[in-house]
Amino acid sequence: MGSRKQPNIVFVITDQQRFDTIAAAGFDYMDTPNLDRMAREGVCFTHMYVTSPSCAPSRASLFTGLYPHTNGVYRNDEPWTHSWVQQLSAAGYRCVNVGKMHTSPFEDAFGFHERHVVENKDRATARLPFFLDHWDKAFWARGLEKPSRVTYRRLADYRERLGAFVWELPADLHSDNFVPEFAAMWLDSYGGDEPFFLQIGIPGPHPPYDPTQDYIDKYRNRDLPEAILDREAIERQPTALKKLREQHLAVDHDAVVHLADPTPEQLRRQREHYFANVSIIDTQMGKLIEALDRRGVLDDTVIVFTSDHGDCLNDHGHSQKWTMYEQSVRVPAIVWSPGRVQPRRVDDLVALFDFGPTILELAGITPPRWMEAQSLLPYLTGEETQARDFVFSEHAGDRILSGTRFMTMIRDARWKLVHFVDSDEGQLFDLQADPREVNSLWDDPEHGATQQRLIAEILKWRIRSDLVTQGWTEGVNEGSGPARTPPNRGRQHGA
Numbered sequence: 001m002g003s004r005k006q007p008n009i010v011f012v013i014t015d016q017q018r019f020d021t022i023a024a025a026g027f028d029y030m031d032t033p034n035l036d037r038m039a040r041e042g043v044c045f046t047h048m049y050v051t052s053p054s055c056a057p058s059r060a061s062l063f064t065g066l067y068p069h070t071n072g073v074y075r076n077d078e079p080w081t082h083s084w085v086q087q088l089s090a091a092g093y094r095c096v097n098v099g100k101m102h103t104s105p106f107e108d109a110f111g112f113h114e115r116h117v118v119e120n121k122d123r124a125t126a127r128l129p130f131f132l133d134h135w136d137k138a139f140w141a142r143g144l145e146k147p148s149r150v151t152y153r154r155l156a157d158y159r160e161r162l163g164a165f166v167w168e169l170p171a172d173l174h175s176d177n178f179v180p181e182f183a184a185m186w187l188d189s190y191g192g193d194e195p196f197f198l199q200i201g202i203p204g205p206h207p208p209y210d211p212t213q214d215y216i217d218k219y220r221n222r223d224l225p226e227a228i229l230d231r232e233a234i235e236r237q238p239t240a241l242k243k244l245r246e247q248h249l250a251v252d253h254d255a256v257v258h259l260a261d262p263t264p265e266q267l268r269r270q271r272e273h274y275f276a277n278v279s280i281i282d283t284q285m286g287k288l289i290e291a292l293d294r295r296g297v298l299d300d301t302v303i304v305f306t307s308d309h310g311d312c313l314n315d316h317g318h319s320q321k322w323t324m325y326e327q328s329v330r331v332p333a334i335v336w337s338p339g340r341v342q343p344r345r346v347d348d349l350v351a352l353f354d355f356g357p358t359i360l361e362l363a364g365i366t367p368p369r370w371m372e373a374q375s376l377l378p379y380l381t382g383e384e385t386q387a388r389d390f391v392f393s394e395h396a397g398d399r400i401l402s403g404t405r406f407m408t409m410i411r412d413a414r415w416k417l418v419h420f421v422d423s424d425e426g427q428l429f430d431l432q433a434d435p436r437e438v439n440s441l442w443d444d445p446e447h448g449a450t451q452q453r454l455i456a457e458i459l460k461w462r463i464r465s466d467l468v469t470q471g472w473t474e475g476v477n478e479g480s481g482p483a484r485t486p487p488n489r490g491r492q493h494g495a
Contacts, residue, residue: 008292008300009093009195011197012180012285013059015100015203016205016206024040031222032279035305038334038336039334041343043335043342043376043379043380045379047346048351049352049393053322054075054395059101060103064082064084064371067372075398083103087360088197088365092194093363096197098179101115101201118203120203122147123148135203144169144173149252161266166213167212179200179201180288187295195363204277204278207256207320211273215279227314228438229316239425244322258314267314289303299338303334304335308331324409344379349388349389350391351374351392354376357371361377370468370471393409406421407421410457416431430447
């Protein structure tokens with residue numbers, strides 16, 4: 001079958017998967033044969049950064065092509081205005097969501113014809129809005145109790161496990177099997193022949209870290225990276241991050257009891273379980289490829305694989321995300337479509353929301369002129385392009401990151417700076433000399449000029465942001481808005 005003008009697009013987004021979790025990307029302790037194949041045969045981005053280190057802000061930014069400070073989604077459960085999926089639908093795509101997107105409201109269309117929503121693995125807290133998703137209904141139909149912090153608290157060693165548990169219910173009910181297998185069922189069942197956009201939101205490896213035992217066994221004898229725990233560096237962290245660490249220690253978010261001084265055995269088990277969750281997802285990626293092949297559309301499909309943010313796994317003394325450390329803001333990213341995408345490894349700085357205009361252009365759609373993201377299509381087709389000078393990430397007003405009103409990260413090829421709007425404290429890392437981010441140079445007078453240069457670049461970025469996005473709300477109301485002139489590939493678009 002020849003390649004159609006409008007390819008099918010399968011957009012797989014895992015939840016909380018850090019960058020160092022694919023063997024073919026340079027991390028050979030991982031067991032990821034299907035993702036390895038995709039990385040070798042596709043375009044593997046090694047320096048993909050999220051625009052916000054938390055679920056909803058990152059995803060809202062991704063699906064609008066706008067930074068959080070533009071679209072106004074800074075935290076979970078804030079309402080979304082729109083998504084570029086609406087443009088795919090208008091262009092003739094059958095648009096389907098299976099799994100997590102973390103939209104607000106949870107089940108509004110946002111351009112999709114069908115939504116089969118599965119949200120966070122653990123929603124067992126009164127702080128979250130009540131919602132019964134498809135996964136909840138599957139447990140109810142089987143007469144089973146869904147695992148959560150409520151059920152795991154019944155374990156005698158709950159407080160010692162750092163959120164790492166063994167899935168003992170039927171394997172097909174595990175979220176990381178349930179969602180992609182539901183998507184494969186859709187591929188086997190849907191009778192239409194128009195191009196489709198299938199967004200698959202896999203809930204793992206977000207905690208609880210809950211693989212089945214057979215996947216845990218894959219990591220028992222592997223040489224895994226140890227947590228970055230430099231006690232002096234942890235004590236020197238800015239006050240906002242110290243308060244965040246206090247939050248981790250006080251509240252068992254997502255069934256993770258964070259400990260001040262975990263043992264090597266506890267840290268090892270947490271990582272075994274987390275990496276095992278990734279291997280479950282890898283197996284499912286192979287099954288999705290098989291489902292596309294069964295449907296006869298594999299040659300006409302582009303698969304994009306990535307995640308919404310990472311997980312510190314006790315690196316720097318932190319749990320989960322909400323920081324600007326590499327493990328929190330850097331994610332895996334692969335585009336795979338043999339015959340359509342030229343295989344290559346890309347080490348340039350790229351941003352997660354760049355997938356928005358990339359997918360639109362793959363579909364033959366001109367992105368709106370007000371999008372701040374820039375297309376990655378030149379990387380896929382082998383065209384000449386110049387790397388971004390900077391990537392940015394931001395987080396604001398979060399209930400868990402309560403020690404600052406607004407945190408901003410800027411990073412270039414060498415330096416990373418983290419700025420807090422309400423404090424003279426911050427972080428500055430020379431990532432060439434200090435890739436583990438343990439020696440902040442924020443207070444070092446020898447690096448004052450670098451600090452001021454990067455802060456000035458944040459100011460320029462915010463000013464340019466206002467210029468690029470002028471009229472974006474009117475553009476959304478009108479549809480896609482006027483077509484834009486493609487950005488100069490030699491400059492940092494929207495920055």
